[in-house]
Amino acid sequence: MPFDPIDxxxxxxxxxxxxxxxxxxxxxxxxVQQLVLGRLDALLxxxxxxxxxxxxxxxxxxxxxxxxxxxxxxxxxxxHPTSVTSIVGRLESAGLVVRRPHPEDGRAVxxxxxxxxxxxxxxxxxxxxxxxxGLGALEESDLRALSELLRPVRQAAGDF
Numbered sequence: 001m002p003f004d005p006i007d008x009x010x011x012x013x014x015x016x017x018x019x020x021x022x023x024x025x026x027x028x029x030x031x032v033q034q035l036v037l038g039r040l041d042a043l044l045x046x047x048x049x050x051x052x053x054x055x056x057x058x059x060x061x062x063x064x065x066x067x068x069x070x071x072x073x074x075x076x077x078x079x080h081p082t083s084v085t086s087i088v089g090r091l092e093s094a095g096l097v098v099r100r101p102h103p104e105d106g107r108a109v110x111x112x113x114x115x116x117x118x119x120x121x122x123x124x125x126x127x128x129x130x131x132x133x134g135l136g137a138l139e140e141s142d143l144r145a146l147s148e149l150l151r152p153v154r155q156a157a158g159d160f
Contacts, residue, residue, distance in 0.1 A: 006031065039134035043127045047120060048094055052079075054128075056087045057096060057121045060113035067112035069102055078159065096120060 010024040017023075040051045049057075059076055060066055068076075074084040088111045091097040096117035102108035113121075135143060154160070 036134040039131065040128065043131055044124055047124050047127070049120070049124055052077075052083070053087055053091055053096075054121070054124050056084075056091060056111075057113060057117050058125075060097065060111060061118060061121050065112075066118075067100065067110045069105070069108045069110055071108065073111060091117065 006024060006027050009027060010020050013023050014020045037051060040054075044050060044054055055077055056073060059073060060068060070084050070088060071081065073088070074081045077084065079087075088097060088099065091111070092099055095114060097111045097113050100110045100112055102110050138146065
């Protein structure tokens, strides 16, 4: 395209409403999210994963026992319980996790990563790191700055 469509949208927006910097920033952020998620999912698709499923496997890899209650997974992944159930169900169908009863809480279910799941995390991580997680256009200092710039928005939303 010979022009930036978000710049043009901001120009048009300014003719009708206030909040141009906010609209420009959020539209840019959402577009970048689409681009990055599309790139990551394309890298993971040949491995039978989406980025959401990859994140769940990584979370289980990081846990000391390789297993977590589904509720805790939802909290840490910051997704709705229904989404965790769906993600774990797909991972289980692929043989990457197994569900087990929680040994101390009869109402809870644990998701436990399998050896196949651990091996796939390694392959997927190699692919993602090799592609700079879709952010290869940014320098390392810019990546740090971006993370810090977004931190107050996340904090205000109650992420931590």
